[in-house]
Amino acid sequence: MKSIANIFVSTYPFGKFDSLPLDLLDRSGLSYTINPLNRKLTSEEVSDLAKDSVGIIAGTENLQLLVNRSKNLQFISRVGIGLDSVPLRLCREKGIKVSYTPDAVTLAVSELVMGMMITLPRQVAWADRQLRRGDWTRPVGISIKSAKIGIVGLGRVGFSIAKMLTAFSPTKVYICDILDKSNEIEFLRSMGLVIEQVPLDFLLESSDIVSIHVPLTSLTRNLIKDRELDLMKKTSYLINFSRGGIVNEEMIYNRLKNFGLAGMAVDVYEKEPYKGKLRELENVVLTQHMGSCSFDCRLAMESQATEELIRFFQSKSLLNEVPEFEFENSEF
Structure with a gap:
């Protein structure tokens, strides 16, 4: 082994619902x-x-200060897929290797987003709050079948959601991505989905539900701000289960407060735990960065991240080292 000491597990929870990740560390001989x-x-x-x-073994904690100060750090194993909390360029300068678990989170996040595509426009959370106050208005909303759905980013999660949508037969699905997604779109069409790749402005103008699925980079920070919100219909809904910072929080708050949009579901925030103004609004469904919080997903992420760290310190080939394009798009 390159080292047998000083492994720190910063992510929480870890090994809470299944002891396998801890068992792997114990059997490896690494001190942690x-x-x-x-x-x-x-x-x-x-x-x-x-x-x-x-x-x-890190979660979404900001590691910039650690990487900047550390003289010993050799390896970061990220539990999850987002890399905006990891200073990739600085890691490269200091010779620190970085891996992640990009495939482990896909299904859990996709399922929860699909739930929000029903919960949000059908006003399920609003009805719950009303009923607890003693009101009974039976709110009416749009169905997925009657909606035009916009998916910003057809990566792992975006593609998984599009496949799930085939069971609902929405009126139209619009895709926006910086890459040509012709092959993926052809496959989805073969499954019966009415789908088209379009520019972002067209997607925002045309969609009843817009779901964001891009990483936070220098290219996507404040991707959705006043200009983009102006394009959206006042009757449309926005879902962000990707990263805080992609949707400008102050601008979306003002838009929702003044009913410039029908509503929003949000799982990710610029500062977490979130204590901001969106909590004031009834037309917002807030969750706690829990897209990956299913038992099977947590186990897959934690065990894969642990196995990758063990491989590194046993001088074995890495399976999930962060690819070059992620370094190129890193903010720092």
Whole structure:
């Protein structure tokens, strides 16, 4: 092994619902420490707790301070797919290897987004709040079948959602992606989906439900701001289960408060845990960055990240090293 000591597990929860990731670490002979605070750590806390570590199994914690300060860190194994919290360019400069678990989260996130495509326009959360107050209005909303759905980003999750939509037969599905998705679209059409790749402006103007599925990079930060929101119909809904920072929080708050949009479902925020103004609004469904929070998904992410870290410290070939294009698009 390259080292047998000082592995820090910053992500939380870890090994809480299934002990396999911990068992893997125990059997590997690596010495490790688990996040002692049982919550998401701040950048400063990660830097302090992992300052002597040679490897880290990380969640969505901001690792910039740790990477900048550390003289020992050799490997980052990211539990999940998002890399906006990892300073990839700085890692490259310092010779720190980075891996992630891009395939483990796809199904769990896709399922929850599909749930929101029903919950949000059918006003399920609003009806629940009304009933608890003693009201009974039986709100009416649009169905997926009658809707035009916009998917921004046809990567792993976007493609999975599009496949799920074949069972609902929406009126039309619009796709926007920086890459040519002709092959994927042809496959989805063969499954009966009415689907077309279009520019972002057209997608926003035409869709009843818009779902965001792109990574947070220098290209996508504030992708949805006032200009883009102006294009959307006042009767349309926005879903962001991708990353905070892609949708400008202040601008979307003002739009929703003044009923410039019908509603929004959001799982991700610029600062987490979230304590912002969207909590004031009745036409917003808020969840707690829990797209990956199914038992099977958590186990897959945690065990895959652990196995990758063990491979690194056993000098074996990595299976999920972050590819070159992710470094090119990194903000820092």
